[in-house]
Amino acid sequence: MSTVRNDDKPKKQIHLAAHFPGVNNTTVWSDPASGSHIEFDSFVEFAQIAERGLFDFMFLAEGLRLREQAGQIYDLDVVGRPDTFTILAALAAVTERLGLTGTINSTFNEPYEVARQFASLDHLSDGRAAWNVVTSWDAFTGENFRRGGYLPQDQRYERARTFLDAATRLWDTWKGDEILADKASGEFLSTPAAGTFEHQDSQFDISGRFNVPRSPQGRPVIFQAGDSEEGRDFAAAKADAIFSRHSHLEDGQRFYTDVKGRLERFGRRHEDLLILPAATFVLADTDAEAVELAREIRLQQVSPATAIKLLEQLWNRDLSDHDPDGPLPTVDPSENDDLIAKGRASARSHGDRLEQAERWREVSRAKGLSTRETIVEVTGRQSFIGSAETIASTIDDFVQADAADGYILVPHITPGGLAPFVDHVVPLLQERGVFRTAYEGATLRENLGLREPGQ
Amino acid sequence: MSAPLPRLRLAVALDGAGWHPAAWREPNARPEDLLKPGYWAGLVQEAETGLLDFVTIEDSLSIQTDAPFGTEDDDRTDRVRGLLDAVLIASRIAPLTRHIGIVPTVVVTHTEPFHLSKAIATLDYVSRGRAGVRVQVAPRPRDAALFGRREFPDISYADLRSPAGEGLIREAFAEAADYVEVLRRLWDSWEDDAEIRDVATGRFVDRDKIHYIDFEGLHFDVKGPSITPRPPQGQPVVAALAHRDRPFELVGTSADVGFVTPRTPADIASITAEIRAAQDAAGRGEETVHVFGDIVVVLDETEQGAQDRLTRLNEAAGAAYESDALIFAGTPAGLADLLATWHAAGLSGFRLRPAVLPDDLRRITQKLVPELQRRGLFHDAYAGTTLRGALGLPRPISRYATTEGTPA
Numbered sequence A: 001m002s003t004v005r006n007d008d009k010p011k012k013q014i015h016l017a018a019h020f021p022g023v024n025n026t027t028v029w030s031d032p033a034s035g036s037h038i039e040f041d042s043f044v045e046f047a048q049i050a051e052r053g054l055f056d057f058m059f060l061a062e063g064l065r066l067r068e069q070a071g072q073i074y075d076l077d078v079v080g081r082p083d084t085f086t087i088l089a090a091l092a093a094v095t096e097r098l099g100l101t102g103t104i105n106s107t108f109n110e111p112y113e114v115a116r117q118f119a120s121l122d123h124l125s126d127g128r129a130a131w132n133v134v135t136s137w138d139a140f141t142g143e144n145f146r147r148g149g150y151l152p153q154d155q156r157y158e159r160a161r162t163f164l165d166a167a168t169r170l171w172d173t174w175k176g177d178e179i180l181a182d183k184a185s186g187e188f189l190s191t192p193a194a195g196t197f198e199h200q201d202s203q204f205d206i207s208g209r210f211n212v213p214r215s216p217q218g219r220p221v222i223f224q225a226g227d228s229e230e231g232r233d234f235a236a237a238k239a240d241a242i243f244s245r246h247s248h249l250e251d252g253q254r255f256y257t258d259v260k261g262r263l264e265r266f267g268r269r270h271e272d273l274l275i276l277p278a279a280t281f282v283l284a285d286t287d288a289e290a291v292e293l294a295r296e297i298r299l300q301q302v303s304p305a306t307a308i309k310l311l312e313q314l315w316n317r318d319l320s321d322h323d324p325d326g327p328l329p330t331v332d333p334s335e336n337d338d339l340i341a342k343g344r345a346s347a348r349s350h351g352d353r354l355e356q357a358e359r360w361r362e363v364s365r366a367k368g369l370s371t372r373e374t375i376v377e378v379t380g381r382q383s384f385i386g387s388a389e390t391i392a393s394t395i396d397d398f399v400q401a402d403a404a405d406g407y408i409l410v411p412h413i414t415p416g417g418l419a420p421f422v423d424h425v426v427p428l429l430q431e432r433g434v435f436r437t438a439y440e441g442a443t444l445r446e447n448l449g450l451r452e453p454g455q
Numbered sequence B: 001m002s003a004p005l006p007r008l009r010l011a012v013a014l015d016g017a018g019w020h021p022a023a024w025r026e027p028n029a030r031p032e033d034l035l036k037p038g039y040w041a042g043l044v045q046e047a048e049t050g051l052l053d054f055v056t057i058e059d060s061l062s063i064q065t066d067a068p069f070g071t072e073d074d075d076r077t078d079r080v081r082g083l084l085d086a087v088l089i090a091s092r093i094a095p096l097t098r099h100i101g102i103v104p105t106v107v108v109t110h111t112e113p114f115h116l117s118k119a120i121a122t123l124d125y126v127s128r129g130r131a132g133v134r135v136q137v138a139p140r141p142r143d144a145a146l147f148g149r150r151e152f153p154d155i156s157y158a159d160l161r162s163p164a165g166e167g168l169i170r171e172a173f174a175e176a177a178d179y180v181e182v183l184r185r186l187w188d189s190w191e192d193d194a195e196i197r198d199v200a201t202g203r204f205v206d207r208d209k210i211h212y213i214d215f216e217g218l219h220f221d222v223k224g225p226s227i228t229p230r231p232p233q234g235q236p237v238v239a240a241l242a243h244r245d246r247p248f249e250l251v252g253t254s255a256d257v258g259f260v261t262p263r264t265p266a267d268i269a270s271i272t273a274e275i276r277a278a279q280d281a282a283g284r285g286e287e288t289v290h291v292f293g294d295i296v297v298v299l300d301e302t303e304q305g306a307q308d309r310l311t312r313l314n315e316a317a318g319a320a321y322e323s324d325a326l327i328f329a330g331t332p333a334g335l336a337d338l339l340a341t342w343h344a345a346g347l348s349g350f351r352l353r354p355a356v357l358p359d360d361l362r363r364i365t366q367k368l369v370p371e372l373q374r375r376g377l378f379h380d381a382y383a384g385t386t387l388r389g390a391l392g393l394p395r396p397i398s399r400y401a402t403t404e405g406t407p408a
Helices: A040-052 A084-091 A111-124 A153-171 A229-238 A249-262 A287-301 A304-315 A350-367 A371-378 A388-400 A419-431 B037-049 B086-096 B113-126 B141-147 B157-161 B163-188 B245-254 B265-281 B303-317 B332-344 B359-374
Strands: A015-019 A057-060 A099-105 A129-134 A179-182 A187-189 A196-200 A205-209 A221-224 A241-244 A274-279 A281-283 A384-386 A406-409 B009-014 B054-057 B101-107 B132-136 B195-198 B203-205 B237-241 B257-260 B290-299 B326-330 B349-354
Touching (some): A015 A040, A015 A274, A040 A057, A084 A099, A084 A111, A084 B086, A084 B113, A099 A111, A099 A221, A111 A153, A111 B086, A129 A153, A153 A196, A153 A229, A221 A229, A241 A249, A281 A388, A287 A371, A304 A371, B009 B037, B037 B054, B037 B359, B054 B086, B086 B101, B101 B237, B113 B132, B163 B237, B245 B257, B257 B265, B265 B332, B290 B303, B290 B332, B290 B359, B303 B326, B326 B332, B332 B349, B349 B359
Parallel strands (some): A015 A057, A099 A129, A221 A241, A241 A274, A274 A406, A281 A384, B101 B132, B237 B257, B257 B290, B290 B349
Antiparallel strands (some): A179 A187, A196 A205, B195 B203
């Protein structure tokens, strides 16, 4: 495989992370090897496989309301998940170096509480906490919270920005030298007002004393996942890493160049922000076997029933009578912007839906594919497919070609799906000299090669 | 002759370096480790070697203060300041223990019942059925300012019996009762067998067994269902500390365990009567609601030695320690006498607050527990692995279950 490479540069070290399989059709729960998504043993096994592979961190997503489609709880994918903070704190007890990253919503929480929880998690994990900052704006999720209502969509990044600013202010109220704990003199604190803060902005007006002294990392490592202009600027200004969805070479490079190019504007260096796309993989003994296996997995992921549900999500109308083995519907997507699918991040306007439906039709026509086959073709294709050698060289090439700084791998089987990658691909990356053979540091920030946060 | 009493239940309340404000200056104290996971793991493992039924972990949203009813944070530098989120401490230590119940304190006045419900459900999964939660109100300006969402009147401790004070307490505890109702409904919102993984039909769950809770209250509406399936105990244990009428009512209507602070056997009779009356009024007369006595303990081999320890601690603190609970300074045998008497007077268990950690905890596990065992008042081994089991509470079916047991 040949990609552009600047041979003058030393090779970049690859970062790897493990995404616990989620509540969407990527996760194949019907496989006999698939275990619980709730029992703690699954999380322990998953985290320990990732740590055996010297991964930088594991990643937990979040959902605050069960998904619905056409007014009913969506039942074809994994449903239900445990609480993010609680699982990460427990995993700190059964791992030693693995970073613990959780998605926590900034709309249905308050900065004081979230800052306190992350500072606590950072203490309890000896410096391994990370926060993927997300916002929601839907009233559907708001029905579970005091705040209720929703956030106007144009305020979501303002909310995220101000929330993170407020949390950062709280973390920085303690410098780290306040606790003397001097039994002889009786001085526990060096300063009487440690933790004092006052913060006002468009979203928050809070004051008092933050009650968690400075944690090992100072602040958790900050992730951002949005892809819009605003999201990219937010990441360039505030984040330590981006959880992106651009796992292919060219779109990865475009995204990488774009976001890294924004850093200077915010007074930050090229290496202050890591780009880590989510990626799936299918590993087999040979490339040909992997291609075959990848197709089988795609058919598991897109059952006939799931195909109809995915079709309905794009068309935004009831297509329950549509034949998944027949052609795509001739009717166009609905103009109604009240979405049939609730609790999913992928809200689109009617114009986008029309355009995308047209693309699906083109693929279907060009290749003579049924509805289900079309969806198998156009959605969720695995990022890395091949033998261990092929996958290792592809990942290495992509990272060296600045399509990414590493990948957040999403296995399709819980909890053991990552093991083949750890056992077969990681050693090859190590042989190439592009992946660690031991953890460099004690904290996640150290292992990611990020600077200490300024105060 | 009445039937013999069931064995007494025993818990310890963990708080920083111990409950006495000068605890952190004792020779065995580890004040520099209060934010480290190993400190908490060691304490809970010690409690487990003593076969204790559960530990509670104190918490507050605002920073510790010697004047909890004051408007302002105090500016003392001679007390422990700074603490970690108790739910996360509980979760961090759960995988390191096997039998002991773990009951973190949570503030219900400012937090989200939806988040807390899934956090405690998850603690129940992580601990395999040993989770509880102690709910606490904080209707104070200094706590509200941290969130900036609500305002509370500034009412001093002395004014709590004024009409304004009574109103504040009534409202705060009504909200706490709503909060517990939401926790309980969300824990029941998935029936036990909702996850079906039916490959033939492609359905992961039976959505007829997942329920909206549709709670509407003065301070929050919660639609549900939970995102977390029903926890191993079905209903994790709910506890509350109570000193007077409204809080007693909360225990009777909403809790499985009430922590109370009697000074005499006569107090025990009146307190339990109030709680039982509230329990009956709420239609829970047939359910078990434990009433535990809270006692601060300073233990030593001799009576004099314990008194000397307390004197030394008070001198270091600069003032005699005062507590809402009885402060017992004496021998483990003397404490066993008191517990036996109070047990017979109507308390089903005790939550001991060690004045100093780890010293008084070790005297509980290594001296008091053997003494109670000799008297036949405490168990010789853990009988089960869930907290409800330890407390003699059955595992309830979901209130939303349409069929009893597993359908054929």
